[in-house]
Amino acid sequence: MNTQRAVQGLGAVEVECLLVFNDANRDAIELLKTHVAPMQAEASQSCPKLHLRVEYLNEFFEAAYPDIKSLLGQGRYRSVIFNLDQCGHSHVERNTILDIMHSYPAAEIFYTFVISSLLAFLQKDQPERLRAQLDHLGLTSNDIQALDALMSQKDWLGTAEKIVFDAFRLCAPYVSPFSINNPGGWRYWLIHFANAYRARQVYNNILHDNASLQAHFGRSGLNMLSYDPKHDEGMLYLFDISGRVSAKNQLLGDIPRLIMECGDAMPVMDFYESIYNITPAHADDVHAAIIENPDLEVITPAGGERRKANTIGVDDVIKMKKQISFFPMFLNAGTRGGPKE
Template identity: 40%
Template structure:
């Protein structure tokens, strides 16, 4: 097994993949709270955040770790939401954040407590801000998860985010993920792991079935820079995890040292995946995907037909072209009526696409084979006006080339 134990006592060194992960999680939390707090009549928002491998809160270089990144993001976004509501004439939202920081290293927990308490003291002096409750858990995450789950259930918090950045792969089991994802009505998980460790633990038969070149996909040192290797591993990651949640993003962390680490996002709402995809496009080149860029992203005839999708401008152009073809075909194949509500369409398709939401909506209106109809029977003309209650359907008169 490949593992990496951080030396928190003497100062842990942050890796490039961890910097990318922290940026994505910071942006996701910011967007998550804004999406969840968009209703004018809303009065309260409560969130549980579980950091299963929290570390000491800071690295040797001074870069903040995930606990402090999360605390600062929650503080900033809650203040921004309430400032906007004040300007718009709405009552402020009461924010309550329940933080659970777990680590197996006593030195890490000791250092983390000091840093978090300093943050809380400073925050307390700013009257009217969000409320934070912090629980520290020392020891193995799997052994402490039942206790954490019980505390979250007792708090009756409906929104829960898990950040599980383990040292290798074996520290988080399938059962741990099932527990986390079923804990509340809206539970999501960020899982980071070393692909070398992951490949060492999955079925030998499955590794054998995904051979590339003259070797196995587990030969990471030989193939970690090659598109064919990334394609094979991405498919294995997706197959291994897809039964755990409705939406699983099997994208690797992209960096110049090769595709060695994966950051997988699990959610049961298409809206969560939609937000995640959009953030990856905003953070261009942070993650990598090999396959198709429209619908059914992992269904391609050969690796030569697949593209390297880096969530940048070039990738988006390819996605827009593919979506114009894929969406009409999907409607024709999936339902006899050749029509779906926008919500149902997204629910059926977002698990199999890296596309940006703007590209989705644009394709729905630009395709000559598709029309988007409102609840009152009108036609949508602008992508930003599309609503989940609208209906997507094939047009009565389709083009000559439509199959």
């Protein structure tokens, strides 16, 4: 960061960072200390502007969380990232996720779990909703064990994403429901919670920089979860080049449709906040689909028109042009208005 600031002619900033490691296994923590200590010593020598404090805890996460929260409070940290890599599904309570997201202005959580554990929980907690979600696969909520044979099917991935999103969507403004990619069976999920669109925008871009590590099945433009396996033909989106081509093609129709539904004009900030929970697309593809669209224009605060995708700013406004070409406004109605309930 300071290297970039130096290039821009700006002064260096002091960075204070608290790094908390926690594991229920004491041997794991002791081994971790031997690896972290030399890196911490090197960082103190090579990065004098970085003030790094490292704490180690040896508890199950729910037991450790009050201490972690206390440490964060003492340091008045406003930007936090939690990496919660758990076995199964039950080691991190939903209320704890909510508390993290509500306690800090800039909070992100990376959260891993086994899908079968989540399904077992939902089977007890929300049996009727789970039954409806599994119905098109020919299963009832009592057939969880039979799912193992279906987990390599793309229809299963699309269904599981909806189940995951439905289970966690109220935990944060932005929730990515993407699976860890494994064509042999989509059983493990790594989802990202954020309370700012910019965090989700960056996360989407990172997924594309590491193509094929996560997977999505459904639409690749806006309203990614509106795919209905009973009526639509979805596609596997692996955040790779071919996926980006498909996403851009869909965005060319989806974005003007959204702008038209919002009264023919929309501030870019509002646009970002409305789309980044419903799209897997890369920011560059979103911007290109706006600039290259014959029906849209981007107007600057001074009244000028943007000509290049990489110059779009949050203070700009996206508008429908006065003279527009015909595009299928009312086709694929299922793609409008977000995921179906």
